[in-house]
Amino acid sequence: MKLNRRAIFGGITAGTLAFGLAACGGGDDSDTGADGDMVSGEINGSGASFPDAYYAAAIEAYAEVNPDLIVTYNAVGSGTGKSEFGEGLNDFAGTDSLVGDDDGVEAGSFQYIPTVAAPITVSYNLPGVEGLQLDQDTLANIFQGAITTWNDPAIAATNEGVTLPDTAITIAHRSDGSGTTANFTKFLDEATDVWTLGSGDEVTWPEGSIGGEKNTGVAQVITQTEGAIGYVDLADATETGLMTASIENAEGAFIQPTLEATTAALDGAEVNEDLSYNPLNAAGAETYPIVAPTYILLHTEYEDETVAAGVKEFVNYLITDGQDIATDNYFAPLPDSLREQAVTALNDTIA
Template sequence: MTVNVRGKVLPLLAASALALGVAACGGGDSADDAGNTGTSDLSGELTASGASFPDAYYQVAIEAYAEVAPEVVINYNSTGSGTGKKEFGEGLTDFAGTDSLVGDDDPVEPGSFLYVPTVAAPITVSYNLPGVEGLQLGQETLAQIFQGDIETWNDPAIAEANPDAELPDTPITIAHRSDGSGTTTNFTKFLDEATESWELGSGDVVEWPSDSQGGEKNTGVASIIQQTEGAIGYVDLADATGSELVFAAVENADGEFVMPSIAGTTAGLEGAEVAEDLSYNPLNAAGADAYPITAPTYILVRTSYEDPQTAELVKAFLTWLLTDGQALAEDEFFAPLPDSLAEQALAQLDKIQS
């Protein structure tokens, strides 16, 4: 993967400094901080932690950025959104990755941070049922499966949407995140908003049925599904693909069954309403082609950094991520931001003070 990525990035490097300078030109004094002198002149180290959902993309992007800014070291630790917000709020990191918004229980002071959208991706519903592929799962059926109301794979609710499938009486094992997770927030938020059956609420952590199994990070959930016949769980497309999991087609707001894909994610983004703080909700968006469990992801940055060098490094990296770095997204199973949202995210960086 690294060889292929670098092969695609290297032709872009000559244009990187120009793209970075153009993108940063709208912000007065902060444009200078964002690296108009060229990223190759930057040096220093950034520490970050957070969401595992976008980790595959962030790691490839960080490696590619090292070609542009060889004297800058960026360490992103995939801890989960909950831990990422906690460490950011405690001042242990320079920025944080999160798929969920900052809540009242998160130790992040209101007004001290900004949301910077980066990419989006589908949350797959992956399962392990040998010999059964291409399952279609309705929204109400999903809710009943994941709260334990439907217990076997040959349940009439599943069979009705899959008349040609030979469904066994295998017990269903629910696989979920054991850590505080934005992936959990978005998945349960989808079930909470789209169905009448869902009773477990939504959040980074919910109380799953007692006989379910929890795994740490998306990779942990993927591992449970791989190892457990009859298991079903929610996993980002990058990790689900890397683990060679089987996906279900999920019913969307238009009543169509759609497989998780970048095209379906992009269709879901088109109808998303963006709030003033740049948070947005593409879940269950209208459109026949929209994949319904499309999740955003953000980087949290501080409104003010005590160290001017840290502010400069953060702005320069994120400016690159929102310009040249977007070209890396699709190869890692993420959808780049729509142009209008990417422009708003770039403008968000101008608000960072030092």
């Protein structure tokens, strides 16, 4: 199932879903009610806009299974989602970046549950120029303002035979705290020696750049601005019809942001004990180098047992049956080994 989330949900992804763990081989009757029925009630999440297409589709799909548990997900960005999680304003948070000391997690301990992954595209608006290729150092220098026109020799060097205009480059970036920003800048920081702006949910971009709220906002800036370049999730780039550059990977190959190239990056990623992992600039000739994981943050303790049961069932659906709809919505499902670890961590976190 593929969902046009903008037409249905706009800024807030809302739907109804519930999940009987017994139906998917996990849990027991105590997880779903005294009689084994699916949980009813309401749970709410907020956070990353990067996985919004997948979460929206999953919520809609599960509504057909059980309408008795209402789930809302507000795609406000990873930074806000983590802060709201720490303040106890949501039941779960979506994030593409890891929790830092300043993310406000005073509400207690938490568990990462990986859900899906996707490439961060480098999208651009340059009429007449297709098949753009950018090496890693050139990409870094574009986004930190050291390269300011499209016919710069550094860009021309990897685009032989392409007529590049002298159009000024406009950088499009996230204006809100964003895991997409964190992963994109982390890639530039780790993969190159020239990047100087650091990494994180927010960085100080060069003067004259334009910020957009959420991935949809960045896509809109690029669409409306000739000469613009920005970083956008694959779902928004595809739905908006943006051109995407091929980016040099660790092996020196220029790779388009496809799900196949994303899966190749996931296969080589090392998973940490807390289930976080880093697929950026992964080895392999076929890997796309800017691949972002996304996670659900769970509390390790919930005051309301019904909320806990609802969160457990919803997240279990995302990492089991819900994986089947990931690719239709421009996301790569988890490798089997990581999915199994995620299910185990979920059951250990919410008994």
